[in-house]
Amino acid sequence: MLQKLFNTLKLNKVTETSKSYAWGVEELIRATDAINFSAEGLNPHQIDNEIVIARNLYSKISRLILKNQSIRHFEPSLIHSVDDDIGPNIFLVELFLSAYKLAWESSVQVPNPELEDAHYFNVLPGEHYRLLKSIACTLHAKAIVEIGTYTGMGSIAFSQGIDEGGTIHTFDIKAWNLFSSHLNKELIDSKKVIQILGDLSDIDTFNKHSELLNNANIIFMDAPKDGDFEYKFLSLIQALKPKENKLLIIDDIRFVNMIDLWRSIKSPKLDISSLAHWSGTGLVDISNPLLLAR
Numbered sequence: 001m002l003q004k005l006f007n008t009l010k011l012n013k014v015t016e017t018s019k020s021y022a023w024g025v026e027e028l029i030r031a032t033d034a035i036n037f038s039a040e041g042l043n044p045h046q047i048d049n050e051i052v053i054a055r056n057l058y059s060k061i062s063r064l065i066l067k068n069q070s071i072r073h074f075e076p077s078l079i080h081s082v083d084d085d086i087g088p089n090i091f092l093v094e095l096f097l098s099a100y101k102l103a104w105e106s107s108v109q110v111p112n113p114e115l116e117d118a119h120y121f122n123v124l125p126g127e128h129y130r131l132l133k134s135i136a137c138t139l140h141a142k143a144i145v146e147i148g149t150y151t152g153m154g155s156i157a158f159s160q161g162i163d164e165g166g167t168i169h170t171f172d173i174k175a176w177n178l179f180s181s182h183l184n185k186e187l188i189d190s191k192k193v194i195q196i197l198g199d200l201s202d203i204d205t206f207n208k209h210s211e212l213l214n215n216a217n218i219i220f221m222d223a224p225k226d227g228d229f230e231y232k233f234l235s236l237i238q239a240l241k242p243k244e245n246k247l248l249i250i251d252d253i254r255f256v257n258m259i260d261l262w263r264s265i266k267s268p269k270l271d272i273s274s275l276a277h278w279s280g281t282g283l284v285d286i287s288n289p290l291l292l293a294r
Contacts (some may be wrong), residue, residue, distance in 0.1 A: 052227070055256055075279060077254045085263055088270035091245060092283050095138060096272055102134035108157050111182050118182070121153065128251070128277040129157040132220065136161030139245060141217035146170040147200055147233070148222035148251075152183035155193045158220070168193045169212050171200050201232035214241050219286070222251040230261050238290045246287045254280030266291040 055076075062076035088096075108121040108129050124130045132154060136144060142163045146154050149172035158168045170176075176183045176195050187193050198205040201223075206213070213219065219237070223229045230250075237248070253262040254273050258280065262271070268285040284290070 058256060075254075076256045077280075078256060078259060080259065080263075082271070086266050086269055088283075089268035089285055091285055091287070092268055092270040095135065095245075095247070096270060096283065099131060099134040099138040100272075100275060102137060103130040106130065106134065108133055108160060111156060111184065111187075115151070115180055115182060117151065117153070121157070125275045126278050128281050129153055131272075131276050131281070132157040132249070133161035135247070135249070136218060139217055139247065142166040143212070143216045144168045144218045144220065145213055145216040146220045146222070148172060148224075149174075149176050149183075149195055150222075151179050152176055152181045152193075154220060154222060156182050158218075159187065159192055162192075167191065169209075169216075170195050171198055171209075173197060173199055199229075201229045201236070203236065206233075206236045210240075213237065214243070217243075217245070218247045218249065220249045220251070225252055225255055225258060227257050230258070234261070234265070234290060234292060237286065238292065240286065240289060242288050244287055246285075248284040248286045248290070250280075250282040250284065251277060252279045253282040254278075264293045266293055 059076045062074070066074065103124060110118050110121050112118060120127045121129045135141075136158050140163050141158075141161070143166060144158050144162060146158065146168055147170075149155065149170040152170075155168050155170050162168065170193060172195065175197065176188070183193060183195075188195070196209065198209070200206050200209065200213075221230065221233065223233065240246075250258075250262070252258055253271065262269075262280075262282055265282075265284055267288070267290050270283045271280070272283060273280045
């Protein structure tokens with residue numbers, strides 16, 4: 001079907017007056033020449049390369065579909081069935097219902113309203129920061145591990161919901177103060193938020209910090225979505241010890257390159273994207289070791 005679409009694009013003359021549209025189609029046509037659409041005879045590495053190319057093409061196509069080009073931000077995704085996938089358990093359902101009510105009735109205190117992205121803290125649904133705060137509060141979390149510090153918005157939200165005396169350890173490969181950050185020296189010096197520079201998909205780094213990961217009530221993965229980190233990290237956390245009411249939160253699960261990852265998870269899980277982050281929010285019960293498809 002996809003090959004027929006591309007063949008049609010090659011045969012038909014582009015008549016759209018929009019230069020951006022014409023440029024997109026022409027680029028798409030050139031790129032399709034590099035694709036072998038049959039997976040027969042290909043090794044896994046070649047198949048992975050073809051998937052990457054196809055996703056890039058899909059990204060181009062998706063920008064030609066919408067008439068409304070004024071939408072602030074959109075990404076290619078897919079709708080897919082859920083009846084053939086793992087669903088939630090009562091822990092996830094009750095947690096979400098309680099946390100969402102609290103998130104709806106409360107807000108995140110914005111430490112620096114002057115920053116360009118500050119208004120996203122209290123967008124709900126559409127963003128997840130109020131919900132991150134309320135989940136930490138509902139679980140009475142004392143230890144949180146965040147993967148992906150960036151401008152510190154996740155850390156700020158968690159810091160306002162975590163139990164008194166609790167700590168957020170936030171991992172990144174770049175220091176928080178290299179960005180226009182919502183974090184500040186006072187919060188960092190208080191040790192309520194501690195940044196650790198390191199790649200948790202690396203087994204040596206993971207093992208070095210395994211005690212933090214084992215003790216965490218919540219692990220929040222807002223990582224690079226590069227098709228590599230997330231798979232390696234999820235594989236590693238299968239070795240974590242059981243801990244009652246332990247939660248994994250995964251950001252951006254509706255990105256087209258995250259759907260396979262989300263569906264590979266065979267532990268109880270709940271997709272709450274429609275009421276949380278527009279690009280996807282997933283909750284996974286990892287009270288017992290994480291189960292992944294082979």
